[in-house]
Amino acid sequence: MMNKSPAPEDAADATPDAAADTAPDAPADTPTRGPADSTSDTTRHAGSTSGTTRRTAESGTTRHGAGSPDHAAVHADGLTVVRGGGTVLDGIGFTVPPGVITGLLGPSGCGKSTLIRALVGAQAGVTGTLVVLGHPAGHPALRPRVGYVTQAPSVYADLTVRQNLDYFATVLNPRATAAERRTGIERALADVDLTAYADRLAGRLSGGQRSRVSLAVALLGTPDLLVLDEPTVGLDPVLRRDLWDLFHRLASERGTTLLVSSHVMDEAERCHRLLLMRDGRLLADDTPDALRARTGADTVEDAFLRLVDRSGTDADRSTREYTR
Numbered sequence: 001m002m003n004k005s006p007a008p009e010d011a012a013d014a015t016p017d018a019a020a021d022t023a024p025d026a027p028a029d030t031p032t033r034g035p036a037d038s039t040s041d042t043t044r045h046a047g048s049t050s051g052t053t054r055r056t057a058e059s060g061t062t063r064h065g066a067g068s069p070d071h072a073a074v075h076a077d078g079l080t081v082v083r084g085g086g087t088v089l090d091g092i093g094f095t096v097p098p099g100v101i102t103g104l105l106g107p108s109g110c111g112k113s114t115l116i117r118a119l120v121g122a123q124a125g126v127t128g129t130l131v132v133l134g135h136p137a138g139h140p141a142l143r144p145r146v147g148y149v150t151q152a153p154s155v156y157a158d159l160t161v162r163q164n165l166d167y168f169a170t171v172l173n174p175r176a177t178a179a180e181r182r183t184g185i186e187r188a189l190a191d192v193d194l195t196a197y198a199d200r201l202a203g204r205l206s207g208g209q210r211s212r213v214s215l216a217v218a219l220l221g222t223p224d225l226l227v228l229d230e231p232t233v234g235l236d237p238v239l240r241r242d243l244w245d246l247f248h249r250l251a252s253e254r255g256t257t258l259l260v261s262s263h264v265m266d267e268a269e270r271c272h273r274l275l276l277m278r279d280g281r282l283l284a285d286d287t288p289d290a291l292r293a294r295t296g297a298d299t300v301e302d303a304f305l306r307l308v309d310r311s312g313t314d315a316d317r318s319t320r321e322y323t324r
Ligand SMILES: Nc1ncnc2c1ncn2[C@@H]1O[C@H](COP(=O)(O)OP(=O)(O)OP(=O)(O)O)[C@@H](O)[C@H]1O
Pocket: 017, 018, 021, 083, 084, 085, 086, 088, 106, 107, 108, 109, 110, 111, 112, 113, 114, 115, 263
């Protein structure tokens, strides 16, 4: 976990098998490695919390290009994950540029959550290169800089919304004063539009509201990178739209880098860049416009289907062709 702990019920559900599938907290043990000589460079350029050094989604017409690995928020190369004896991610490579929204899309079971878990250092069996904000994935320095929202809302049902946020704010920054915590909490509540529910027990919220508490927790530390695993599942269209508006505001106003997974293809159109996955492989790493243009499709969904058809005939060639 980065900005927030798994909820107690998550922990209670953990089976010994699941535990074996989970990376040790100490990143020194992680097999994931960064490029031997690029870490310090990347640290200098990527994801600084300073407003002047962060690139934002409004910083120019080339802003949605993948850019160089040295400037990337996330860079993967030959990333492979083995779970339960099976290869779930198969040597994938991609770059997530800073300050924009990258969608991680693909059908159920293609490996999106596994990739996200690897990225936040919660996945065992990871090999290859995976560099996050200039550090190997899971490095302790990333904890205050990466916000992670899991698929299942991770909040304490017997605490109010505000008490949940206060608890996580204290864990995140034990040295903050009560006034500083309060300011951060009020901002996070406003971000997710839950101010009116601040004093309600989390256990008495709707599923969508609980998800938004989880998101508020991840926003407490003003993360440089926000990773969201299917955040819009089960939300009504109005809430989905509001959430995407928030994602865009975070990218454009705070320079936050967002990686958002979804298996709903129409959400692809809301992203600046896309990673399209299938069966543990990457079919494409590009902008929605470039994907449509390159495949001659009208929608990203059609582009995805065309890529699937081509990958069926020559997977390796199409991955090379469509991953830029
Ligand atoms: N604990 C586990 N042990 C072994 N294999 C697993 C485990 N968890 C998931 N898998 C397998 O890994 C593959 C990828 O799963 P993952 O959850 O990453 O997919 P996903 O794209 O996030 O799916 P969804 O959209 O349904 O959440 C699946 O084939 C799944 O069966």
